[in-house]
Amino acid sequence: MIAYAPWADARLSRKPGVLPLDPGDWIEAGDDREAQMAYRAALIEAQRDVVHAALPESAGACAELLEALCAHLGVAVPTGEPPLIAAGRLVQEDFCLLEQATSGEEYRLTGAILCFPSRWSLAEKIGHPLTHIHGPVPDYTGDLAARVNRLFEGIRAGRPLWRANWTIHSTAELHQPSGEWRESEDADADLHIRVERQTFLRLPRSNAVVFGIRTYVDPLTALMPEQAVALREALEPLGPDEIDYRGGADLHRASLDALV
């Protein structure tokens, strides 16, 4: 049983595929909580500069996020550590903060606790606007970028949103902090489906948007037969650029073969 199969749900698979979220469901724990929390603590210890970044102008939003998270969980606000580090120790979600310097300008990534990046580097993206962040993504067209920017403008406090994405990886590794992974993808390895449950929440004081990422990784063999069939149907129409972006022709072929 897997938690989400966004490729098999038309509301989620069309882009941007954003739905309203009950504020009570902002944070999602699971059976994988103990293992993920231990891994997060180890990464925060050993790789702090890889998993954490906070530009000076994000200080207000960082503090407000930690307050909102603690209020949501019903726990006291921890002190003594940078707020995003403290947030990263509380829940399985990673958090990116997106802010506008001036109204009307594109949202930029100003801070993050990102223990489980899916093949991207926080250091490369920090400070950049959303369209630039999505530069390598073939299906993030100009039209989608404009829709995402409008969607960000429209996020209201108390009315969060969510979406989900999926990718196939040849490893269950959660921490993949580099864009330079494609050559090393091993199509003979154990194939896994990686799903991100992504949430969008407005912080009213700083006006920042919190982008939450809750990562689920399961072997392809955990899919129900109808989920496997739908995944195959989602992979089949991908064009060469998307196949390349998602790991290359060998991984694509191996995935299709594994889904019969």
Ligand code: HEM
């Ligand atoms: C509705 C909003 C969004 C949409 C529709 C969207 C869409 C996408 C898509 C289609 C991909 C390619 C991988 C995939 O198919 O899942 C992607 C990758 C990515 N997204 Fe988003 N995204 C959104 C919001 C965000 C936000 C708020 C961030 C903030 C950090 C973000 C950061 C990234 C990064 C870093 C990648 C990997 C880029 C790379 O390969 O270098 N996305 N996104």
